[in-house]
Amino acid sequence: MLKAVILIGGPQKGTRFRPLSFEVPKPLFPVAGVPMIQHHIEACAQVPGMQEILLIGFYQPDEPLTQFLEAAQQEFNLPVRYLQEFAPLGTGGGLYHFRDQILAGGPEAFFVLNADVCSDFPLNAMLDAHRCERHPFLLLGTTANRTQSLNYGCIVENPQTHEVLHYVEKPSTFISDIINCGIYLFSPEALKPLRDVFQRNQQDGQLEDSPGLWPGAGTIRLEQDVFSALAGQGQIYVHLTDGIWSQIKSAGSALYASRLYLSRYQVTHPERLAKHTPGGPRIRGNVYIHPTAKVAPSAVLGPNVSIGKGVTVGEGVRLRESIVLHGATLQEHTCVLHSIVGWGSTVGRWARVEGTPNDPNPNDPRARMDSESLFKDGKLRPAITILGMSSWGAQGCESSPAGEGQWPVGSVCSSVCACDSSFSKVPALVTKCLLCARFCVSHWGQKARGAYGQEGSLPAGSGPQLPAPVCPPMTSPWYPLSRLPRPDPC
Numbered sequence: 185m186l187k188a189v190i191l192i193g194g195p196q197k198g199t200r201f202r203p204l205s206f207e208v209p210k211p212l213f214p215v216a217g218v219p220m221i222q223h224h225i226e227a228c229a230q231v232p233g234m235q236e237i238l239l240i241g242f243y244q245p246d247e248p249l250t251q252f253l254e255a256a257q258q259e260f261n262l263p264v265r266y267l268q269e270f271a272p273l274g275t276g277g278g279l280y281h282f283r284d285q286i287l288a289g290g291p292e293a294f295f296v297l298n299a300d301v302c303s304d305f306p307l308n309a310m311l312d313a314h315r316c317e318r319h320p321f322l323l324l325g326t327t328a329n330r331t332q333s334l335n336y337g338c339i340v341e342n343p344q345t346h347e348v349l350h351y352v353e354k355p356s357t358f359i360s361d362i363i364n365c366g367i368y369l370f371s372p373e374a375l376k377p378l379r380d381v382f383q384r385n386q387q388d389g390q391l392e393d394s395p396g397l398w399p400g401a402g403t404i405r406l407e408q409d410v411f412s413a414l415a416g417q418g419q420i421y422v423h424l425t426d427g428i429w430s431q432i433k434s435a436g437s438a439l440y441a442s443r444l445y446l447s448r449y450q451v452t453h454p455e456r457l458a459k460h461t462p463g464g465p466r467i468r469g470n471v472y473i474h475p476t477a478k479v480a481p482s483a484v485l486g487p488n489v490s491i492g493k494g495v496t497v498g499e500g501v502r503l504r505e506s507i508v509l510h511g512a513t514l515q516e517h518t519c520v521l522h523s524i525v526g527w528g529s530t531v532g533r534w535a536r537v538e539g540t541p542n543d544p545n546p547n548d549p550r551a552r553m554d555s556e557s558l559f560k561d562g563k564l565r566p567a568i569t570i571l572g573m574s575s576w577g578a579q580g581c582e583s584s585p586a587g588e589g590q591w592p593v594g595s596v597c598s599s600v601c602a603c604d605s606s607f608s609k610v611p612a613l614v615t616k617c618l619l620c621a622r623f624c625v626s627h628w629g630q631k632a633r634g635a636y637g638q639e640g641s642l643p644a645g646s647g648p649q650l651p652a653p654v655c656p657p658m659t660s661p662w663y664p665l666s667r668l669p670r671p672d673p674c
């Protein structure tokens with residue numbers, strides 16, 4: 185009998201995932217049409233002997249999470265339960281705290297999966313490897329290039345036995361190009377070292393004269409406190425994979441993960457991929473369309489597009505490399521590329537929303553997705569465009585275009601903010617900026633630029649003058665003032 189634990193973290197984690205984590209907990213963000221952790225649950229449910237799946241985190245159990253758990257239990261016919269930590273206990277503290285629940289029923293082993301990874305989850309292969317030797321800890325490893333390896337747990341293995349000889353979490357200099365995927369198989373004995381760390385921490389805390397109450401009581405860092413400490417003692421082994429794997433730390437990496445999962449659907453879930461049908465929209469490559477979405481027949485979608493529940497896609501819309509979330513509306517002839525359109529947003533007719541692809545270097549087989557923060561040294565990095573959830577857009581916008589190829593003042597309504605890289609490309613009425621979490625009203629591009637010469641957009645130079653921007657005072661301390669258009673409207 186087997187179990188699985190998914191570490192879902194909690195609300196104060198996932199800051200790189202803003203603004204998308206404002207509306208749903210990050211583990212429920214839809215990737216390739218289904219919540220991020222549904223991919224984990226599907227993989228676990230396919231392992232023979234899987235008895236129960238436990239989600240451990242420090243989110244308050246809210247409605248979306250409860251609904252998700254109920255739906256997952258029904259779909260997979262397995263108990264899927266949420267165990268809430270009383271405080272963030274780190275990657276190992278929850279495993280120790282809920283050890284009785286994990287070990288109830290006497291599982292021979294249990295998988296532990298980080299929620300924020302995308303993978304083909306080679307769980308059966310890991311199980312086979314585990315059953316040969318029954319070592320306490322088996323880690324899934326893959327390779328990264330030298331620079332990017334520093335962002336992960338790095339593993340030095342014995343190439344003959346695959347024993348982990350040395351483990352360093354996010355080292356400052358190069359250690360190894362084998363990285364920890366955040367996917368593990370532990371035997372029940374793995375909880376003993378966790379107990380040792382827990383007891384040591386308690387003693388240290390008591391020495392600090394604050395018994396049981398100091399911040400960090402119960403916290404265990406699986407990587408540093410256990411893997412680093414036990415490496416080289418014959419207890420930790422690595423199983424290498426060259427299958428798909430990526431972290432999902434930022435919105436850009438969610439788009440990349442969506443692409444990986446969509447391509448995997450060809451094997452695992454062909455029924456989830458949209459097919460080209462007579463009278464239906466044109467489909468290019470891998471596309472997911474929720475059954476409740478309405479897509480006009482003249483729209484062209486793909487590759488790598490995922491359309492959420494209740495989305496409306498108008499005539500002549502072009503969508504590529506994008507995720508359109510629940511309830512959004514793309515009006516006629518909109519062009520959306522390398523972007524995530526937030527819940528309930530409305531993108532006005534003929535608008536062009538284009539982000540900058542920042543995929544791993546295709547010429548480097550070891551390259552991984554960079555998930556660094558959006559700003560560095562006060563400058564915006566190239567990134568996909570995100571239209572945050574729009575409360576105005578959800579109610580519809582007041583666009584009244586005078587005709588194809590015209591941009592009358594007020595014709596474009598979307599939820600692009602000035603702090604988004606697409607500001608200079610899209611003349612837009614800002615409704616709510618979820619990057620700086622505030623409302624901006626009538627924040628227009630200074631001028632519709634002549635950059636609309638491609639698919640479904642205006643001919644170069646045909647944009648009209650738009651009103652000067654008006655914006656409430658900037659309050660966010662980290663708002664990159666250097667990014668504001670000139671003359672500075674704010």
Ligand SMILES: Nc1nc2c(ncn2[C@@H]2O[C@H](COP(=O)(O)OP(=O)(O)O[C@H]3O[C@H](CO)[C@@H](O)[C@H](O)[C@@H]3O)[C@@H](O)[C@H]2O)c(=O)[nH]1
Pocket residue numbers: 191192193194197240241242269271272273274275278297298299300301335336337338353354363364365366407431
């Ligand atoms: N339950 C719970 N989960 C947590 C907590 N803190 C983090 N997590 C969850 O644990 C996972 C790892 O989160 P991070 O602590 O942010 O680590 P990381 O930067 O993602 O690095 C980890 O994953 C990499 C692979 O993606 C590894 O390479 C690295 O070694 C490490 O394990 C995520 O799924 C996160 O939600 C906590 O206090 N409680």
